[in-house]
Amino acid sequence: MDALIIYYSLVFFLCACMYFIKYKSIQHAFFIPFLGMQVWLNIFCYQHMGEEVDEYFRIDRLSVLFMSVITILAFATIFHSIIFASRRKETYKMIAIHDSALMILISMMSGVLISGHLALLWAFLEATTLASAMLIYRDRSKKSFEAAWKYFFVCSIGVALAFVGILFIVIAGQEIKNPDINISTLMKFVPSMEPLWLKIAFIFVLTGFSVKIGVAPLFTVDIDAKDAAPLHIGAIFSGGMTVVGFMAIFRFYELFSLSPELYTWMNKVLLITGMLSILFAAVYTLKINNFKRMLAYSSVEHAGIILIALSLGHFGYMAAIIHLICHSFIKASLFYQFGNIYWLHRTDDSAFLGNYFRKDSVGGIIILLAFFMILAMPPSGLCISEFILIKSLFLNNDWFVLVPMLVLLTVMFANLAKRFLDLLFMPPKEERVTRRRTNYIEIIPQVILLLLVMWIGIDPPAQLMVFMQDAVMHLPR
């Protein structure tokens, strides 16, 4: 507990200090102690894994696993944010706002993963909203303002609805004289609580947090946010926020799964939500030209797949976790690389984008590789998770889920393939003189992330798999 308080006070101290410094390079240097603290927090969590820290914090295997994902993405995002800042002339004040908001976002996302009290989890999620709104409004343009406003407003409503869900759990707890809502206490009491209250609570929580994980019904503001924000911020939204939103929903899922009646009901709800998300993603991408929105809709689709995998139980849990981690890495690297593409062309208008493979072959190879991986082609880790998912559906004889899902995924893949191959190999509608080739330093994070995903796909380390299995051991089979 003390360690965590020290971590958060140091983060806030760093953020406050940043406003008093007028040299950009020193401002960026603040990231070094921050990243050091983030790594330290990760190691701390690993050492205290499985322990009840106190009534507010709870560290289990899944938190450590997802925390590692966030830490890796933090390194990559901060690396790209420094490149992003070096490409444009900005005042030190804007950099201070951006850098401190990024630090707060990452630390709050870590907080969601380790909180063991429902109210604290909710508060951390709300704090991520505040930091995100600051990051989206980076450009100070009308477009980014609109996205930030919509994101903030809808997130606030979503998070308020989730709070209603938590209040319903409190009410259900009071019926049996349990006034506390930390997870370990609730685990003892959930089987004796009234299921109807918990069902309503789950609906409210799923609706509210759907804005964070990016699934139906509130995914639209997510798309706008990823469109208007700088691309490295889009990467941490697509990669990190999906993980955090999943974890928030998963906390309630693992809690309620202790009651058998709720367990089967929740799986149905998750299945419907997942299918709806895939449907929306496949339909909306038919008419899109903007690559950022394309990637954002692809995230909606993958979040839908993750929820469907979770709803299947048994092998589905593993599939959901592998899919979540691999998707985070691939999508983040795609966002980073698109940042380079837009810089190369000096525009994000897709009319000017094309023939990328000829202009920059190394970047082209990265895009091609990431594109194959996001389609779950074999070297990718997504291949394993989707294989497990489809096999489970096949064995369960869930044809009504399997067939529509495969059709929609095919539509989605066709859409993505057309746009990506156009970008790589077809000449653009209007040619524009490009400035320069990508600097090789700028592709290092993408290459590392993609190699990690390939490693999971080709030769998944046995320890990692055992670790994941143990993480979902306590859930019903």
Added chain:
Amino acid sequence: MEITLIIIFILTLVYVVTTGRISTYINLIALQGVLLFFIAIVKLDFKEIHISNLIFILAETLLFKGVIVPYYLKNLAKKNKVTYETEPDTTNFNAILKVSVIIVLSFLMANKLHFHAIDIIIFTASISAIFCGALIVIRRKKVLTHVIGYLVLENGIFLISLSIGTEMPIAINLCILFDIITTILLLGVFVNEMSKVYKGLEITKLNNLKD
């Protein structure tokens, strides 16, 4: 006493959904803040609750919801010359119909879920307020009315946490903190910034982001 206050609260909900004048909206929000203050006084047990918690709750309802927010909203409306909500999508009759359906359904729902731990009448009012707030956000076209819809929704959530009572002070306190922080950010940062960028605070002008 408690029932009278709740009935007045529900009537303000009916009025706030049907009205079109910005100053009426703001007055109703102030009235709701004051009503919440009296409901909190009647409802909360002064012996059980800690004095600091009590001051916190009273400051939130009377001072923040009842005075500061409405005053700020009035200034904002004056500065941007917003007086009327234009183009509600349906007539007032439809609005009354909708809000009546919401209240009746909330009442039925609260009765169906009836347990001894919560106060059923407050629960009805709070669920109605949440859905009315959502209705205003969906129906109206000005940024200011969206914020007012959000404030109505917040009042509903505050009422739920009151209906839980004094056993769970963390729920009430957290709710209050959340309320204050988001309202200040919504009004202070975003709406203020928006009034500089877009004139007139029309939500329909926010249409740059398209597929």
